[in-house]
Amino acid sequence: MLHSPIITLDHVTKRFEAKRALDYVTATIQPGEFVAVIGKSGAGKTTLLRCLACSTPVTAGLIRFGEQDLTTLRGTALRLHRARVGMIYQQFHLVRRLRVLDNVLIGRLPHLSGWRRWAALCRYFDASQREIALRCLDHVGLLDRVWQRTDTLSGGEQQRVAIAKILAQEPQVILADEPVASLDVMNGALVMETLRRIASTAGLTVVANLHHVEYARRYADRVLGLRGGRLVFDGSPAGLTEAVLVDIFGDVPSDALGFRPMVVGETVWAIS
Amino acid sequence: MLGTLAMAVALGWAAQVIELRPLELLRDLGNIGVFLKGYLNPSFTHVGMYAWQCVITVCIALWGTVMAIVIAVPLGLLGARNLAPHPALYHAARRILDLFRAVNEFVFALMFVTAVGLGPFAGMLALGIHTGGVLGKLLSETVEAIDPGQVEGVAAVGAPRLHVIGFGVVPQILPNFLSYILLRFESDIRSASVIGMVGGGGIGFYLWDTIRAFNDRDAATVILLIVVMVVCVDIISARIRRAVI
Numbered sequence: 262m263l264h265s266p267i268i269t270l271d272h273v274t275k276r277f278e279a280k281r282a283l284d285y286v287t288a289t290i291q292p293g294e295f296v297a298v299i300g301k302s303g304a305g306k307t308t309l310l311r312c313l314a315c316s317t318p319v320t321a322g323l324i325r326f327g328e329q330d331l332t333t334l335r336g337t338a339l340r341l342h343r344a345r346v347g348m349i350y351q352q353f354h355l356v357r358r359l360r361v362l363d364n365v366l367i368g369r370l371p372h373l374s375g376w377r378r379w380a381a382l383c384r385y386f387d388a389s390q391r392e393i394a395l396r397c398l399d400h401v402g403l404l405d406r407v408w409q410r411t412d413t414l415s416g417g418e419q420q421r422v423a424i425a426k427i428l429a430q431e432p433q434v435i436l437a438d439e440p441v442a443s444l445d446v447m448n449g450a451l452v453m454e455t456l457r458r459i460a461s462t463a464g465l466t467v468v469a470n471l472h473h474v475e476y477a478r479r480y481a482d483r484v485l486g487l488r489g490g491r492l493v494f495d496g497s498p499a500g501l502t503e504a505v506l507v508d509i510f511g512d513v514p515s516d517a518l519g520f521r522p523m524v525v526g527e528t529v530w531a532i533s
Numbered sequence: 534m535l536g537t538l539a540m541a542v543a544l545g546w547a548a549q550v551i552e553l554r555p556l557e558l559l560r561d562l563g564n565i566g567v568f569l570k571g572y573l574n575p576s577f578t579h580v581g582m583y584a585w586q587c588v589i590t591v592c593i594a595l596w597g598t599v600m601a602i603v604i605a606v607p608l609g610l611l612g613a614r615n616l617a618p619h620p621a622l623y624h625a626a627r628r629i630l631d632l633f634r635a636v637n638e639f640v641f642a643l644m645f646v647t648a649v650g651l652g653p654f655a656g657m658l659a660l661g662i663h664t665g666g667v668l669g670k671l672l673s674e675t676v677e678a679i680d681p682g683q684v685e686g687v688a689a690v691g692a693p694r695l696h697v698i699g700f701g702v703v704p705q706i707l708p709n710f711l712s713y714i715l716l717r718f719e720s721d722i723r724s725a726s727v728i729g730m731v732g733g734g735g736i737g738f739y740l741w742d743t744i745r746a747f748n749d750r751d752a753a754t755v756i757l758l759i760v761v762m763v764v765c766v767d768i769i770s771a772r773i774r775r776a777v778i
Contacts (some may be wrong), residue, residue, distance in 0.1 A: 314689065315717050344691030354686030358704040367700050382699045423686075446769035 265327075267292045267434060267466050268313065274324035275308050275490075282308040285322070292433075295460055295467045297481035297498075299474055301510055305490040306470040310436045313468065315339055316347055326434075344371035347427035347454075349437035349469075351394035353419045361403065361422050364411050365394040368429030397428040400430040401455050417448025424455055428463070435460065437469040441476065449473075453480050474506065550756070571749025572675045575679045575757055583739060583755055587762045590735035593656045593728070594721035600661025601668050601721075602714060604633070609672025609674075616676055616698065617693075627673070634665025638724050642733040656733025660724055663718050671713045672706070679705040708778045713768045736762075 266289035269322045275283040282305045290296055292503040298306045312324060315331055326342065334342055347368075355364045366381075369390050373381055380386070386394075394477075398404050401421040406414060411422060420440060429433055440456065441449035457480045459466045469475050477484050478498045486494030486509040494505055603616035608626045610616050614664035622727060649655050679702060687701035729737025741750035 337724075340691045340693070342691070343689055349685075350682070350686065352682055354682040354689070356687065356700060356704050359678075359700070360708075363700075367687055367692065368690050370687075370696050370700070371690055378693070378696075382695060396630040424688070528754045 264292050266290055266325075267327060268468070269323070269325040271313060271325070273309075273322040273324060274293050274313060274320050275305075275317070276320045281490045283319075286487075286490075286492045288485060288492060288495055290466060290468065291462050293460075295457065295468070295480060295482045296485060297477035297483070298468065298470045298485045298487060299472065299509060300487035302472070304487040304509075306487055307438060308490075309487070310438050310468065313434075314348055314436055315342055344430065345433050347432035347435045347465075349420070349427060349435060349440045351421055351439040351442045353423050355411050355419055355423055355426070357410075358409070358410055359439060361398065361409055361411055361414070362391070362394055362407045363476050363490060364422055365397055365425045365429050366390060368397070368431075369393065371430065393395055394425075394429050395526070397423075397425040398519065400428055401425045404412055415448070416444050419449055420444060420448070420452045421455055422440070424459065426453070428459060432465070432469065434466045437467065439470050439472065444463070449476070464533040472503065476502070566726065568749055572753040572756075575753040576750035577754065579751060580754055580758075583736065583758050586729075586736040586739055587726075587758050589653055590725045590729075590737070591722065591762065593653050593660065593733070593735050593765065594718060596723040597657045597660030597705060597721050597725065598714065598718045601664035601717065604661065604665025605668035605672050609669040610676065610698065610702075612669060612673035613676035615679075615681065616702065626669075630666045630669040630673070633662050634670060635666075636663065638663040638728065639731055642728050646732040651732040651734070653734030656725060656735060657729040659728065659733055660721050664721055668713060668717055672710055673707045673777050675706045675713075711777055712774060715774050718768055719763075719770055721761055726762070744763060755776045 268290040268432070270286050270288045270343050271309075274281065275285055275287045284305075286305075286309065302308050308317070315334055317332050319332055322332075327347070329342075331342065363384060366386050367464070369386065370378075370381060375392070377387060377390075392452060395404065398407060401424050403418060403421055403425065406418065406422075411419060414422065435456070437456065441452050444452060448517065453476055455468070456467065459465070469481070471481075478501060481498055484494060484496065484498050484501060485492060485506065488511070493508055575659060608630055611622050612626035612630055617626070638659045641662050642656055644654035645658045649658065662738075683705060684697060684701035688697045692700065725733075725735050725737070727737040727740065729735040729739070730741040732738070736755060740752070740755045740759070742748075743755055
């Protein structure tokens with residue numbers, strides 16, 4: 262690749278007391294890549310994202326964002342880094358009592374300066390900011406829900422509001438922690454499609470934790486496989502052979518991992 | 534068994550201490566009848582002045598509650614473990630709120646009367662400080678019970694600290710806090726109606742004056758007006774609660 266990497270993980274280790282959540286993870290992520298992180302629960306996927314978002318300090322090793330070392334960020338520099346990184350959560354983390362538009366406008370908060378920043382505290386945003394928010398909602402197909410209270414929307418719609426909020430934030434990287442795990446199959450596919458589409462149109466880098474291998478196969482350019490905090494796979498989705506999946510997921514029967522998301526999903530897990 | 538026995542002994546001893554003699558209530562029933570005759574015939578000669586004093590009482594409670602909010606918001610936010618920027622600030626805020634809450638509004642009124650003189654202003658200051666302590670405590674408890682995910686969702690975009698509170702915390706606590714404010718306003722009305730007894734202004738002075746002077750018919754008027762005032766305020770505040778929350 263000609264680009265210099267946007268994210269560099271250099272022997273990153275994160276310990277929670279005796280337990281190693283991340284164990285010497287080394288990888289680089291190029292600008293514009295859609296990277297899926299797969300692994301069993303407890304394999305360190307969420308810890309990896311939290312380290313990238315600077316929500317938790319690493320125990321050892323280096324994380325660089327472009328040329329910047331993330332492990333030493335504090336105060337305002339940390340806040341500015343957060344503005345460059347858009348977070349998508351499994352539980353959406355939207356302010357439930359606010360209107361959909363206000364939740365998207367929250368994404369504009371780091372970009373306001375001077376009096377606009379103070380006016381925002383009274384929920385006042387000028388026409389240009391509202392224009393941006395509305396365009397973002399249009400991108401995710403929720404323009405008809407603008408004035409609704411956020412908690413009246415379905416889970417899939419709320420996750421798309423969260424994506425619109427990230428769009429309004431104009432980050433360089435999107436970190437998505439199990440973005441579809443609490444959604445049904447149809448909504449999950451719709452959210453993944455939306456994420457994939459906005460990532461390619463805006464040229465954003467995406468790092469997404471996914472526990473459905475089929476989602477990773479379908480949407481990712483590249484897959485990182487974690488097992489017990491160690492990086493055991495780093496390659497294209499085509500390289501996810503049965504042997505590799507067994508290596509990542511251990512004793513889970515491999516035929517349960519190869520399901521197609523549009524057809525099966527949660528029900529298969531319930532049966533097996 | 535032993536517990537029940539201990540409880541019975543404690544209650545019996547406490548009855549001695551407070552001179553609990555129910556029979557005297559029966560024996561002196563005649564006296565009560567005499568008073569009751571006056572109370573059943575309210576006098577309306579001074580009703581205009583008493584009504585005006587009731588208006589003053591409502592004003593004391595109103596501004597007392599406003600002052601309480603001004604005290605409660607900063608101290609309540611600092612006194613919430615999940616928002617306080619430093620543990621020392623958290624403890625300082627909590628202790629100040631404890632102090633305001635622990636001292637009864639009447640004690641504060643006596644102090645303010647010596648500071649700013651007799652009158653409604655002293656009463657309002659006393660109510661404001663005590664209620665500020667109560668509201669601040671309720672506010673910090675409410676803040677500590679919020680959903681941290683919604684706050685994280687705002688902080689994660691890189692919003693400034695005040696905006697994280699304004700967008701992530703305020704929408705979550707506002708309905709509860711408004712409800713607490715109304716509740717305390719109702720309670721402030723009741724306190725304001727007696728705070729005049731210690732010089733804090735309002736109808737309380739006349740309540741004290743008429744009862745002490747055995748002026749039963751005027752006392753009856755005053756009590757009647759207080760009941761009407763409390764009921765009216767409760768009805769209005771119930772309306773507001775329905776409209777806002």
